[in-house]
Amino acid sequence: MSGTPRVLDDAAAAAALAERAGPAWTVEDGTIRRQVRCASFPAALTYVAAVGAVAEAAGHHPDIDIRYDVVLLRLRTHSVGGLTELDVDLAARLDEIDPAAP
Amino acid sequence: MSGTPRVLDDAAAAAALAERAGPAWTVEDGTIRRQVRCASFPAALTYVAAVGAVAEAAGHHPDIDIRYDVVLLRLRTHSVGGLTELDVDLAARLDEIDPAAP
Numbered sequence A, B: 001m002s003g004t005p006r007v008l009d010d011a012a013a014a015a016a017l018a019e020r021a022g023p024a025w026t027v028e029d030g031t032i033r034r035q036v037r038c039a040s041f042p043a044a045l046t047y048v049a050a051v052g053a054v055a056e057a058a059g060h061h062p063d064i065d066i067r068y069d070v071v072l073l074r075l076r077t078h079s080v081g082g083l084t085e086l087d088v089d090l091a092a093r094l095d096e097i098d099p100a101a102p
Helices: A009-018 A041-058 A085-094 B009-018 B040-057 B087-096
Strands: A026-028 A031-037 A061-066 A070-075 B026-028 B031-037 B063-069 B068-077
Touching: A009 A026, A009 A085, A031 A061, A031 A085, A041 A070, A041 A085, A041 B040, A070 A085, B009 B026, B009 B087, B026 B068, B031 B087, B040 B063, B040 B068, B040 B087
Parallel strands: none
Antiparallel strands: A026 A031, A031 A070, A061 A070, A061 B063, B026 B031, B031 B068, B063 B068
């Protein structure tokens, strides 16, 4: 993709997600989000480290909230102030991480 | 410490923090919080992993928010619905982590 990515409204983002990412992601108020309950706090940290590695490789970084064993991921393209294909792409890539793996 | 820890009001928590932890911590609305800007997103992840290891060893777990290179830590003793010495203890222990180390 070259240039500034096109902003997707919530409906367009939801359609793109349905096509390319798993059902755990939802669109809410201009963010793509997923909440993951891990087996433990250390498992949540391991999951966050894996998410972070994927995000850094993609050059696109989710907001990450850790609440003991629950991790909330929120994706948004801050540079354009909305959702774009970059967020859908990252959601699809993050699906490759198994939160139960650790 | 045995039994249920005593709840500290914000003023008592601030006094205990001033005595035992560094100046980066503040008390706000019944939480002890610290915001740390790291050198990068990977540095923030490394900092969070270090915080998590200390928290797990202490058996007391902060809320952790990652916003690219900024990490927000919020401490509260959820089991008693307020601040306790457990939170002040954890703040003091977390001071031993250098966010700039990675």
